[in-house]
Amino acid sequence: MIPERTIRITYYNINNPFYSSFYLAGFADWAKKHACDFVIAKQLPAELRRSLSSANSVNLLFAICPFKMECADKAFYFCIDALDRSQMNGGFHLPLLEMVRYYFKVNYNFGDITADERLRRHAQVIRPVLPCCPIRGSDSARIVRVLSLPGAAPLQNLGESLKRAKYLSSMLTLAQLRRTRGLQKCHDIFFVSSFYQGEQHAAVNEFRYRIMKEIKRHRDVKAVIGFSSQKRLEGKFAPLQVKWMPLRHYLTTLARSRVGIYVRGLHNCISFKFGQLFSLGLPIVGQSICNNRDQIMNHPFFDEQFALDEAEDIADRAVELLHQPDKRHTLGLSNAHLFDSSFAPAVVVGDLIKLLMME
Structure with missing residues (x-):
């Protein structure tokens, strides 16, 4: 049983909704039934911006969903990584891995993690998460409206935002x-x-x-x-x-x-x-x-x-x-x-x- 404490979860809008929509729908639906505020932010905090803007990893952000968890006196970042690769190269955003409390990985492979020293150092941070598929949440109208606005760098501009809104509109809801x-x-x-x-x-x-x-x-x-x-x-x-x-x-x-x-x-x-x-x-x-x-x-x-x-x-x-x-x-x-x-x-x-x- 999850304690009924007020929780605030912030999603930073930077990626392709084919990879994020499933989890956005989940957070929005979960928040309705619990003491939770779910927020979609269009601006990145400075420390997160620095991490995400790494030149070697910016091309991976299309499939990575960054979040911030705030509850009582604690606050920390976590992310969900839906990249195809399970290995370090092309499969992990290392600067983000080094700053988040949890790095949830769809294509989690313990063997690949233990085989690479860079990943092995963060083995307790990397956790498996069940896979996603494109789904519109029950509160999709609000989410589509928010995601259609220009938002968080380094990826987003108006064209990308409108494209994301179009993607979301093409999806079916869970119902x-x-x-x-x-x-x-x-x-x-x-x-x-x-x-x-x-x-x-x-x-x-x-x-x-x-x-x-x-x-x-x-x-x-x-x-x-x-x-x-x-x-x-x-x-x-x-x-x-x-x-x-x-x-x-x-x-x-x-x-x-x-x-x-x-x-x-x-x-x-x-x-x-x-x-x-x-x-x-x-x-x-x-x-x-x-x-x-x-x-x-x-x-x-x-x-x-x-x-x-x-x-x-x-x-x-x-x-x-x-x-x-x-x-x-x-x-x-x-x-x-x-x-x-x-x-x-x-x-x-x-x-x-x-x-x-x-x-």
């Missing part, structure tokens, strides 16, 4: 996501992935291509598969290019499928698909989880839903599950319940605040 669970199923499998350019994305694109190719072999399966891209795809990827879908349309189409496929993101990260599939209450056939395993894998049916690492095996198991309606029903109900009870924004944030209040 809307839950309502999609009741939509009539009209696809067997929906597996549409963004195609990212660049050599570092080649392996991820190839793995997803192999899944799509294997699914297409099953001509009796009603599947919507393909790559979405702002650029015209070439070579073997060209026949699989599909029209870009706004996030709302993507999620409602995904909700109408009978089986959800999960694959890891770049650098083996936990992708947004994880939270999206659970929020929609879909049965999952997925790739194994590499990061944050101790916090994630201790749940019903996870050993079978996140067990495969060959693209063809994932596709074949998804097709097999189509012929097991009772199993799909069991997995879907379990996943929906798990999201509501353990993975929803306010629940995740509540667990963070319990730790913060122990200070």
Whole structure:
């Protein structure tokens, strides 16, 4: 039980809402039910500005959410890091790590932390946090209005602010996501992935291509598969290019499928698909989880839903599950319940605040 003391939590508006919206929704919803003021600040305190403005790390801020906790006679900074990488280089904002009380990491990997002396020194500061996906909070109108104003340097200007507001407006609220669970199923499998350019994305694109190719072999399966891209795809990827879908349309189409496929993101990260599939209450056939395993894998049916690492095996198991309606029903109900009870924004944030209040 969290003591009913007045808490003030300030979020500093610097990052991409695809990474922050989940946690902002959680803090806003949690604050309504507790003695907590949740504030979105548009200006950075001098000490935080100095830390965030480090030339070597400013490119990482798009996926890092900085906060300040104030309660009674104590005040300290903490952050939530949703960067893809679990290693030091490209995966941690070191100046911020050196100043915060807690550094919550979505792609937490204890092995990578202990293998690097710079991270090992801060091992007690780095803590795992459950993964996010883009969600609008119930108080989204106020949040969108605040985030659409020019705010905290070093990243924000009016153009970036308006872009963030547009991103937030494209998201579904938690209530809307839950309502999609009741939509009539009209696809067997929906597996549409963004195609990212660049050599570092080649392996991820190839793995997803192999899944799509294997699914297409099953001509009796009603599947919507393909790559979405702002650029015209070439070579073997060209026949699989599909029209870009706004996030709302993507999620409602995904909700109408009978089986959800999960694959890891770049650098083996936990992708947004994880939270999206659970929020929609879909049965999952997925790739194994590499990061944050101790916090994630201790749940019903996870050993079978996140067990495969060959693209063809994932596709074949998804097709097999189509012929097991009772199993799909069991997995879907379990996943929906798990999201509501353990993975929803306010629940995740509540667990963070319990730790913060122990200070």
